[in-house]
Amino acid sequence: MTARFELHGITFSGPTNKVALMLSLAGEPFDYVHVNMMSGEHKQPPHLAKQRYGQVPLLVDRNNGRHLCQSAAILEYLADMTGKFGGASLDERLQIREWLYWDFDRLAGPLYRARVIRLGIRQAPPEVLEDATNNAKAALTVLDGHLAGRSWIVGDGATIADIDLYGVVAYADQAGIDLSAYPNVSAWTKRLEALPGFRAPGFLPQESKAAA
Ligand SMILES: N[C@@H](CCC(=O)N[C@@H](CS)C(=O)NCC(=O)O)C(=O)O
Incomplete structure (x- = not known):
């Protein structure tokens, strides 16, 4: 089955790892897309079209086509979508x-x-x-x-x-x-x-x- 989420990032990146950790703790399988930052892929039009800041991470929600940037905003989104780790009140x-x-x-x-x-x-x-x-x-x-x-x-x-x-x-x-x-x-x-x-x-x- 196709995974709902697609995470774009690089293993070295702390913010990418925050999102990956959230997905893993929430038990959400995800496709991972490596962004070759060494070759400047993050500053090229295909990535910029999806991630306006030319950064990683980027999360794609295939259920609705949303493209999400900024790790903290992505964590809040995932908490909303999964009902996990979002706080009790x-x-x-x-x-x-x-x-x-x-x-x-x-x-x-x-x-x-x-x-x-x-x-x-x-x-x-x-x-x-x-x-x-x-x-x-x-x-x-x-x-x-x-x-x-x-x-x-x-x-x-x-x-x-x-x-x-x-x-x-x-x-x-x-x-x-x-x-x-x-x-x-x-x-x-x-x-x-x-x-x-x-x-x-x-x-x-x-x-x-x-x-x-
Ligand atoms: N506040 C952003 C920071 C993201 C960030 O700094 N990503 C780095 C990799 S760890 C990056 O893409 N750097 C390239 C750039 O800023 O041009 C977040 O939390 O997502």
């Missing part, structure tokens, strides 16, 4: 949205930046790496404080706020940040990794693959 949904915005305001930018500089994908002077690392650590401190005495970011179960934030925190090591300094965050990552359907970042193949 309006108040929870509002808190989830707050954390999604906070992620890209405070955590994802600096942590992903430190990662690509450390991996040698981007060149930057030492002070840029230091600034990114310090800002990522400051955001992790906020997250660690929030998780004190809590199992999940919002409410009593995993939501897309956890999936979204995990898709950044999981790269802390590659960003040169030792998570043992953030014990509540460390314990929370273990809880998320124990969920049925969990797949570690980087599980996507280096080529396109149809749903199993």
Whole structure:
């Protein structure tokens, strides 16, 4: 049977992995389309026609032809469509949205930046790496404080706020940040990794693959 969802991305990409993790945790099979960013495929007209920002990820919903961009918006859409990980009430949904915005305001930018500089994908002077690392650590401190005495970011179960934030925190090591300094965050990552359907970042193949 044809899978409902088609995910376009690249295995290296944190935002692509957030969406792939959501699909996997929700038990939704999906076709995966590898976008060759090394050759600039994401800036070519065929991709731009589907993803206005020339980025990955892109999610296609074959049930209705929708093309969705921006990982946080895609997570909200998938929560709506699957009825999973969307929060138990309006108040929870509002808190989830707050954390999604906070992620890209405070955590994802600096942590992903430190990662690509450390991996040698981007060149930057030492002070840029230091600034990114310090800002990522400051955001992790906020997250660690929030998780004190809590199992999940919002409410009593995993939501897309956890999936979204995990898709950044999981790269802390590659960003040169030792998570043992953030014990509540460390314990929370273990809880998320124990969920049925969990797949570690980087599980996507280096080529396109149809749903199993
Ligand atoms: N806020 C976007 C960020 C997406 C993003 O930065 N994707 C990167 C790959 S990890 C990309 O496509 N970079 C190419 C570009 O921005 O030109 C999201 O969450 O989907």
